[in-house]
Amino acid sequence: MGKWLLIRLAQTGGGAWLLASLVFLLSHQGPTDAALLALPDNTDLNAHTAGSATERDDALHIVRHRLGLDLPLFYASRVAATTTKAAYWQWHGTSNQYHKWTAQLIHGKLGLSLRTGQPVADRLRNALTYTLPLTGLAILLTIATALVLAQRLAARPWWHRLGQSMLAGLQALPLFIVALILLLMFANPAVLNWLPAYGLSQPLKSNESFWTQAASFLSHAVLPVVSLTLTALPALTLQLEAALEQELRMGYATTARAKGLAEPRVIRQHALRNALLPMLTQFTELLPALVAGAVVVEVIFAVPGMGRLLAEAAATRDYPVLIGGILLIGTARFLSLFLADALYSWADPRIRWQQ
Amino acid sequence: MKHYFRALPLVAITAILLLNSCSSTPPPAAVRIRWAHDPETLDPLILPNQQAIDVINLIYCSLLQVDFSRREFSPLLAEAMPAVQHLGDSLTLLHYQLRPAAAWDGGQPVLARDVDFTLKLMFCPGLPNEGARTQYSFIREFRIDAADPRRFTLVCRGQAPEYAQASGDFPIISEAALDPQGQLRRFSLAALQNRAADTPADSTLAGLARRYLTIASGQGPTQLAGCGPYQLMTWEKDRFLRFQRKAQWWGNQVRPLPFVLQARPKQLEFVIIPDDATATLALQRGELDVYPQVPAREFARLQQSAATRKALAFYTAASYDVVTAGFNTRRPALADPATRRALSYLFDAGGLLKATQLGQGRRTVGLINPTDRANYNNSLPLIPYDVAGAAALLRRAGWQQQPSSPAGWQRRGRNDDLQQLTLRLRYRADEAAFETIALQFRAAAAQLGIPVTLHPTESSALTPTLQSGDFDLYIRTLKGNPFIFNFAPILHSQAVGKGNLTGYGTPTSDQLIEAVAAADTPARKAKLLHQLQAQLQADMPLVPLFFLPTRIAADRHLSGLHVTGLKPGYAAAAIDRVAQPQPAL
Numbered sequence: 001m002g003k004w005l006l007i008r009l010a011q012t013g014g015g016a017w018l019l020a021s022l023v024f025l026l027s028h029q030g031p032t033d034a035a036l037l038a039l040p041d042n043t044d045l046n047a048h049t050a051g052s053a054t055e056r057d058d059a060l061h062i063v064r065h066r067l068g069l070d071l072p073l074f075y076a077s078r079v080a081a082t083t084t085k086a087a088y089w090q091w092h093g094t095s096n097q098y099h100k101w102t103a104q105l106i107h108g109k110l111g112l113s114l115r116t117g118q119p120v121a122d123r124l125r126n127a128l129t130y131t132l133p134l135t136g137l138a139i140l141l142t143i144a145t146a147l148v149l150a151q152r153l154a155a156r157p158w159w160h161r162l163g164q165s166m167l168a169g170l171q172a173l174p175l176f177i178v179a180l181i182l183l184l185m186f187a188n189p190a191v192l193n194w195l196p197a198y199g200l201s202q203p204l205k206s207n208e209s210f211w212t213q214a215a216s217f218l219s220h221a222v223l224p225v226v227s228l229t230l231t232a233l234p235a236l237t238l239q240l241e242a243a244l245e246q247e248l249r250m251g252y253a254t255t256a257r258a259k260g261l262a263e264p265r266v267i268r269q270h271a272l273r274n275a276l277l278p279m280l281t282q283f284t285e286l287l288p289a290l291v292a293g294a295v296v297v298e299v300i301f302a303v304p305g306m307g308r309l310l311a312e313a314a315a316t317r318d319y320p321v322l323i324g325g326i327l328l329i330g331t332a333r334f335l336s337l338f339l340a341d342a343l344y345s346w347a348d349p350r351i352r353w354q355q
Numbered sequence: 356m357k358h359y360f361r362a363l364p365l366v367a368i369t370a371i372l373l374l375n376s377c378s379s380t381p382p383p384a385a386v387r388i389r390w391a392h393d394p395e396t397l398d399p400l401i402l403p404n405q406q407a408i409d410v411i412n413l414i415y416c417s418l419l420q421v422d423f424s425r426r427e428f429s430p431l432l433a434e435a436m437p438a439v440q441h442l443g444d445s446l447t448l449l450h451y452q453l454r455p456a457a458a459w460d461g462g463q464p465v466l467a468r469d470v471d472f473t474l475k476l477m478f479c480p481g482l483p484n485e486g487a488r489t490q491y492s493f494i495r496e497f498r499i500d501a502a503d504p505r506r507f508t509l510v511c512r513g514q515a516p517e518y519a520q521a522s523g524d525f526p527i528i529s530e531a532a533l534d535p536q537g538q539l540r541r542f543s544l545a546a547l548q549n550r551a552a553d554t555p556a557d558s559t560l561a562g563l564a565r566r567y568l569t570i571a572s573g574q575g576p577t578q579l580a581g582c583g584p585y586q587l588m589t590w591e592k593d594r595f596l597r598f599q600r601k602a603q604w605w606g607n608q609v610r611p612l613p614f615v616l617q618a619r620p621k622q623l624e625f626v627i628i629p630d631d632a633t634a635t636l637a638l639q640r641g642e643l644d645v646y647p648q649v650p651a652r653e654f655a656r657l658q659q660s661a662a663t664r665k666a667l668a669f670y671t672a673a674s675y676d677v678v679t680a681g682f683n684t685r686r687p688a689l690a691d692p693a694t695r696r697a698l699s700y701l702f703d704a705g706g707l708l709k710a711t712q713l714g715q716g717r718r719t720v721g722l723i724n725p726t727d728r729a730n731y732n733n734s735l736p737l738i739p740y741d742v743a744g745a746a747a748l749l750r751r752a753g754w755q756q757q758p759s760s761p762a763g764w765q766r767r768g769r770n771d772d773l774q775q776l777t778l779r780l781r782y783r784a785d786e787a788a789f790e791t792i793a794l795q796f797r798a799a800a801a802q803l804g805i806p807v808t809l810h811p812t813e814s815s816a817l818t819p820t821l822q823s824g825d826f827d828l829y830i831r832t833l834k835g836n837p838f839i840f841n842f843a844p845i846l847h848s849q850a851v852g853k854g855n856l857t858g859y860g861t862p863t864s865d866q867l868i869e870a871v872a873a874a875d876t877p878a879r880k881a882k883l884l885h886q887l888q889a890q891l892q893a894d895m896p897l898v899p900l901f902f903l904p905t906r907i908a909a910d911r912h913l914s915g916l917h918v919t920g921l922k923p924g925y926a927a928a929a930i931d932r933v934a935q936p937q938p939a940l
Contacts (some may be wrong), residue, residue: 038403043845044834046836187640198642317815
């Protein structure tokens with residue numbers, strides 16, 4: 001078991017590393033030079049302030065040097081063919097961007113943001129302080145609601161078909177539509193003016209009591225959390241309900257009923273545990289979502305979380321932030337796969353025996 | 356009973372939420388302004404976006420600043436606009452005198468030494484000052500008056516009318532805060548400017564750079580001394596920035612108080628809300644006071660609602676941003692003005708102004724704003740939307756419509772090469788107005804059988820793609836100002852492949868552009884600008900479609916916004932909250 005655990009953890013780390021390396025190498029291949037974004041725009045009517053072409057080229061050289069972008073990207077690169085020489089591979093040694101990035105990562109440093117000069121780890125940590133409560137609450141609410149709703153649906157109440165149709169309809173709605181509908185319904189003076197318009201982003205006053213601050217946080221969190229919950233709920237509920245229905249057709253469920261157990265008890269005490277088995281992957285897949293945030297909800301409700309951070313980093317070519325974020329989410333993704341394997345092994349003796 | 360207990364937490368949470376939402380709140384002390392983006396950094400040497408510029412203008416003072424009430428540069432730290440003196444035909448001397456009242460927070464006076472120090476910081480190695488380095492490299496020498504520590508002269512390379520304004524538009528940093536020993540004084544400005552990139556590191560400069568980066572580049576409230584009217588109290592990145600007016604600010608002593616020295620709100624709060632719909636709701640709910648750059652449809656919707664009309668005031672002004680379509684004149688099919696003129700007839704500028712800006716904004720004949728009556732050439736006609744006229748002009752340009760395969764328009768080039776009129780149109784992907792313009796153009800071109808493919812391109816990739824010449828036609832906004840008319844970076848032939856995206860440039864146009872930049876009297880400048888607009892309309896490298904409006908919605912109880920077309924569109928430091936009448940007891 002210990003050996004298996006070690007192998008799986010090594011695979012997880014290696015996978016995350018490979019993913020981040022791939023993103024590192026690919027992100028530097030785009031048409032936009034991150035160094036150019038550090039200089040004033042020279043294509044506007046205000047471009048008189050952008051300096052002459054020579055001054056701009058000199059400045060670009062200095063920016064590239066300052067940001068370390070003047071080094072070769074990788075250990076080796078392909079030099080294009082010229083009129084006198086055929087194309088060939090050139091070896092750059094350890095003086096390359098990838099090597100430097102790797103070396104600082106081994107020392108636990110993710111580098112500095114190209115845009116703000118702030119350590120990437122600080123930026124990710126700040127974003128996670130907003131994302132984790134939001135996605136954490138949403139995941140808990142989704143799992144709890146799905147468990148309750150799927151059990152009720154599996155008992156075939158009179159509203160079974162209506163409930164299924166509503167869930168299927170909800171699943172068809174994209175997240176931004178759900179978030180906007182909720183916003184326009186519950187934070188709109190023209191409809192219901194119940195909740196604040198923008199997420200967790202309203203500044204709190206330090207002299208307010210704990211309860212006031214808690215109530216303020218809750219009232220700000222309601223709409224983003226409910227948006228995330230509503231969009232994640234249908235898939236979980238419908239699948240769990242289908243699994244429950246399958247289990248309820250099995251012989252052991254019929255035996256339980258024959259013993260005189262009421263249907264809700266048959267579901268809760270006999271069918272649920274078995275029905276949850278195929279759902280383990282679904283639950284563990286929520287782990288990467290926990291750290292990745294949801295860019296749509298974060299933009300609409302002005303929550304400065306991970307999704308927004310990474311989207312902005314991609315738009316502004318802030319490679320260190322982007323790669324740091326991907327490394328984090330990639331690790332969470334591989335950990336979720338590892339966790340799913342571990343849980344299956346724990347929950348299903350057949351898998352253990354096969355191993 | 357069991358059900359009641361189960362429902363209790365739900366009831367409690369609902370009650371808390373409702374109480375929280377229904378509790379009446381008094382008018383806030385701070386004026387709350389919406390921003391779509393965070394300023395990213397408050398480093399006065401970087402200024403990556405408009406938000407950063409706005410913040411820096413609250414914390415620091417420049418020698419000169421734009422006076423929104425008069426729409427011109429006015430002296431701020433300087434006592435008056437600089438006296439300009441031309442030396443031969445290659446140097447300009449700008450003589451400045453600082454205000455005697457100007458002081459840092461500790462009470463020390465702002466002196467010429469501080470200005471000298473700031474300029475040298477712009478060229479100090481190891482700092483993120485490359486942007487400032489390119490902008491202010493025209494200042495070659497700094498001379499302090501031996502008799503008066505507040506008087507100095509800037510020696511500028513070349514002669515240009517805009518030097519007087521550009522030379523004073525940067526935040527002044529305290530020498531005492533960063534370099535109390537005055538170690539940077541032993542380097543001249545020219546020595547720092549001419550310092551080669553591979554020069555061995557100097558310990559003094561490296562130490563100073565380290566100190567600067569520690570103090571000025573931090574994300575918390577800046578510790579760097581500024582002599583501006585406001586102090587940053589809180590900066591929650593991507594959430595909000597809160598500023599407090601300084602109790603003892605030197606500007607309060609100046610009489611009569613100029614507009615640029617006004618600091619009315621006690622507190623200013625900039626709230627970051629990326630989504631427009633959310634910002635609109637926040638304004639309606641009273642969670643915001645000022646919403647600048649409101650999208651056209653949101654603005655119209657707010658104006659139409661009786662409830663919001665009571666609570667909000669609506670302002671519009673003509674901005675200096677012009678939406679243009681540009682041709683790639685390096686492409687053989689688009690190299691002749693006749694073809695470009697013909698294609699310009701396919702833009703329905705009037706209809707597009709209505710569709711995208713709901714009629715606000717102004718159509719234009721060129722890159723000069725029509726509100727600038729002296730410089731705008733109103734003798735030129737607006738470009739008509741005329742599909743039949745475009746077809747006739749295309750035929751005159753030598754194009755022939757082919758009825759059979761390959762269908763479309765063809766002509767023989769100078770080298771007898773066969774040219775096909777097909778267009779690839781690029782624009783920024785996240786801009787709905789550009790997409791509308793592109794679709795309208797494609798529909799009009801389709802009527803003539805001209806195939807147009809649309810290439811919405813990611814914002815940060817657009818400019819490099821256009822600079823590489825990978826387009827036939829583009830749509831973008833050119834951001835301008837009413838102070839400086841130097842078209843060389845975007846239209847001169849020497850800027851092709853850099854700022855000149857269209858690749859346009861003729862000896863006549865180059866001469867005119869150079870003459871406009873060097874014109875020393877308003878009358879001469881106006882005459883040359885009229886000629887340039889006529890030349891550009893004849894050659895048509897760009898199709899100027901319309902000037903965008905500035906739209907601001909604000910709480911009705913605010914006054915003194917001074918809404919203008921200049922960025923950011925309002926004067927934050929001049930806003931006043933009108934006292935609301937207390938309800939009778």
